[in-house]
Amino acid sequence: xxxxxxxxxxxxxxxxxxxxDINISVEKGEVxxxxxxxxxxxxxxxxxxxxxxxxxxxxxxxxxxxVIKLGRQVAEYRRHVGMVFQKFNxxxxxxxVENVMYAPIKLNKISNKEAKEQAMALLCKVGMESKAxxxxxxxxxxQQQRVAIARxxxxxxxxxxxxxxxxALDPELVGDVLEVMKQLAAEGMTMVVVTHEMGFAKDxxxxxxxxxxxxxxxxxxPEKIFTNPKNDRTRAFLAxxx
Amino acid sequence: xxxxxxxxFEKLGPSLLNGIGTVVYVTILGFLFAFIFAMILxxxxxxxxxxxxxxxGVFIEIIRGTPLLVQFFYIYYVVPLLLNAIAGLFxxxxxxxxxxxxxxxxxxxxxxxxxxxxxxxxxxxxxxLGQREAxxxxxxxxxxxLFRFIIPPAxxxxxxxxxxxxxxxxxxxxxLSMITVQExxxxxxxxxxxxxxxxxxxxxxxxxxxxISLPLSQLCKILERKLRKV
Numbered sequence: 264x265x266x267x268x269x270x271x272x273x274x275x276x277x278x279x280x281x282x283x284d285i286n287i288s289v290e291k292g293e294v295x296x297x298x299x300x301x302x303x304x305x306x307x308x309x310x311x312x313x314x315x316x317x318x319x320x321x322x323x324x325x326x327x328x329x330v331i332k333l334g335r336q337v338a339e340y341r342r343h344v345g346m347v348f349q350k351f352n353x354x355x356x357x358x359x360v361e362n363v364m365y366a367p368i369k370l371n372k373i374s375n376k377e378a379k380e381q382a383m384a385l386l387c388k389v390g391m392e393s394k395a396x397x398x399x400x401x402x403x404x405x406q407q408q409r410v411a412i413a414r415x416x417x418x419x420x421x422x423x424x425x426x427x428x429x430x431a432l433d434p435e436l437v438g439d440v441l442e443v444m445k446q447l448a449a450e451g452m453t454m455v456v457v458t459h460e461m462g463f464a465k466d467x468x469x470x471x472x473x474x475x476x477x478x479x480x481x482x483x484x485p486e487k488i489f490t491n492p493k494n495d496r497t498r499a500f501l502a503x504x505x
Numbered sequence: 506x507x508x509x510x511x512x513x514f515e516k517l518g519p520s521l522l523n524g525i526g527t528v529v530y531v532t533i534l535g536f537l538f539a540f541i542f543a544m545i546l547x548x549x550x551x552x553x554x555x556x557x558x559x560x561x562g563v564f565i566e567i568i569r570g571t572p573l574l575v576q577f578f579y580i581y582y583v584v585p586l587l588l589n590a591i592a593g594l595f596x597x598x599x600x601x602x603x604x605x606x607x608x609x610x611x612x613x614x615x616x617x618x619x620x621x622x623x624x625x626x627x628x629x630x631x632x633x634l635g636q637r638e639a640x641x642x643x644x645x646x647x648x649x650x651l652f653r654f655i656i657p658p659a660x661x662x663x664x665x666x667x668x669x670x671x672x673x674x675x676x677x678x679x680x681l682s683m684i685t686v687q688e689x690x691x692x693x694x695x696x697x698x699x700x701x702x703x704x705x706x707x708x709x710x711x712x713x714x715x716x717i718s719l720p721l722s723q724l725c726k727i728l729e730r731k732l733r734k735v
Contacts, residue, residue: 315638335646342644352635356658366643369653411639418643 266291266422266453267312272321274307281307283477285321289422292451296464296485299474300500305457308474309424312455313344342370345415349427351407353399353414360386360395363414370418378417385413389443405436409443416447423447425456461505465489473497506704513705517696521713524689528678528717531606531686535613536671542618547625548651568619574680576616581608581684609681613674624666628659664732668725672718679714689713 265288272285282304289295297305310316312323314330314337322329330340353362363382367373373381386392389409399407408428415423425444429437441463448454448467458464464471464485471488473481473496481494489505492498549561568576585601592599603611632655640650682691689710697706 313642315641338641338644338646338649341642344642346638346642348635348639348642350635352633352639354636354639354654356661366645369649370644414643 264291265289266293266326267455268322268324268327269308269312270322270324272308272311272323273319274304274311274316275319281477282311282318285479287472287479287482289453289455291421291453293469294448294452294454294456294467295470295472296468297455297457297472297474298459298461298464298500299480303474304477305474306426309426309455309457312424313341313346315346342418343421344424345418345420345422346424346426347408347411347415347428349431351399351404351411351431353407353411355399358396358398359391359402359410362399362410363417366414367417382413382417385416386410388416388446389413390439403436404432405439408432408440412440412443412447422453422455425454425458427457427459429458429460459504461489461501473500475500508705509702510705510709513696513700513702514709516700517693517702517706517709520692520696521689521709524687524692525713525717527606527686527688528675531609531613531678531681531688532671532675534610535617536674538610538614539617539621539670539674540667542614543621543625544656546618546622547629550622550626551629565619565622568616573612573616573677574683577608577612577680577684580612581605584608605681605684605686608684609678609686613677617670617674621667621670624663624670625659628663629655631662632659661732665725665729668721668728672721672725675718675721676714 267287267289269285269287272282273280274282285304285308287295287308297308299305307316311318314323314333318331321331323331325340325343330337333340353359354365357365360379360382363385364375364378367381368375368378383392383395386395389412391406391409391413394402394406394410399410402410412423412428428444429440432440437460441460444454444456444463445467456463456468468485471483471485472479473488473492473494475496481488481492481497483493488497489501492501546561546565550558550565552558581603585603588601589599592601636654636658637650640654641647645653678686678688679690681688682694685691693706693710697703700706
């Protein structure tokens with residue numbers, strides 16, 4: 264089943280064309296990893312999916328509904344599509360468990376008790392249950408990011424977007440976050456991941472998309488992209504990064 | 506020259522105690538309304554409506570560009586005349602008068618409101634954009650994000666500045682003596698002119714202000730330090 268279909272998506276900032284003719288479709292349960300040099304438009308593309316950036320043209324069909332024209336219902340749509348940010352963006356005044364509980368209580372109107380049970384279960388899942396009462400500032404980047412993943416999961420989204428989730432982390436902390444993401448993938452979560460972690464792309468992705476200059480240059484299984492890329496630009500990029 | 510502080514204190518003390526009541530009353534109401542007014546103005550100045558932003562900007566500049574004392578005079582002496590004139594246009598013969606203490610509260614609300622608008626506005630702007638995006642991505646609306654994730658930490662960060670404004674307002678209540686409010690300065694002035702205990706009276710007055718404002722300033726400093734920790 265196709266969960267998300269992006270057709271002819273374009274985005275300009277003033278005169279700058281950031282995205283051109285982007286076409287992607289994501290099946291339910293699929294893990295799509297987007298790679299490419301910085302400035303290639305990968306993050307903007309990801310942010311267009313949940314409309315943190317308003318696309319300039321094209322269509323984004325979520326379960327066949329075009330979400331670009333949703334207007335006020337966009338908030339409702341975003342509840343189905345979780346997002347994990349490069350800089351975590353946890354709420355600094357709330358404790359870890361409050362960060363995870365808050366949206367379900369306010370938006371899904373579930374009870375405090377139920378939200379807390381759910382939040383603790385999610386924190387266990389990401390290995391952060393022991394820090395439930397801590398404040399984000401006292402956690403390492405890797406721990407904050409795992410809490411951020413739990414927070415996104417708390418809304419029970421059908422799809423998760425990851426915007427370079429490990430780029431702001433110290434190298435030794437990257438592993439824990441990737442481990443959580445691998446586990447999610449194994450459980451069948453639909454994921455679109457923008458990352459520079461080629462190991463993760465190789466191991467976990469069902470499909471890898473290579474973007475450059477606002478275009479999708481190449482799209483294939485990880486085996487083919489990493490062992491036998493068709494496009495010269497993909498080859499040059501991979502040669503530099505691997 | 507001989508000073509008689511004991512006598513001055515004995516006679517002036519009870520009167521000043523009543524005056525403190527007035528100061529506290531005006532300050533609490535004035536600050537409360539100033540805060541509400543500032544919140545409305547701050548959210549207004551962040552609106553996408555350019556005309557609204559312009560109008561609010563002009564208003565704030567007018568208030569910040571004129572002395573507080575002049576504003577008290579304007580509200581106390583001029584506004585009632587204007588109201589009567591406007592009523593006259595509709596064929597009504599009115600004699601509207603505003604109580605001095607009410608004018609004091611209004612003046613503080615408007616004047617301090619405009620200054621505090623800038624505090625709140627810049628605190629809101631300084632909140633990391635990531636907070637907004639995190640809220641939106643979870644499914645909150647723009648308005649919910651503003652009131653749940655942006656304004657609360659912004660206000661929290663502004664508490665020490667608000668505290669300083671509160672101390673300033675307490676001291677500025679002395680200006681109300683000019684529009685006949687029986688606060689501390691006017692009571693002291695009356696006492697001094699009747700008893701000629703000028704040095705004693707005004708020294709006591711200054712000390713009373715210090716006794717009120719010093720602990721509050723210290724409290725602000727402690728709060729500032731505590732808030733910085735988290």
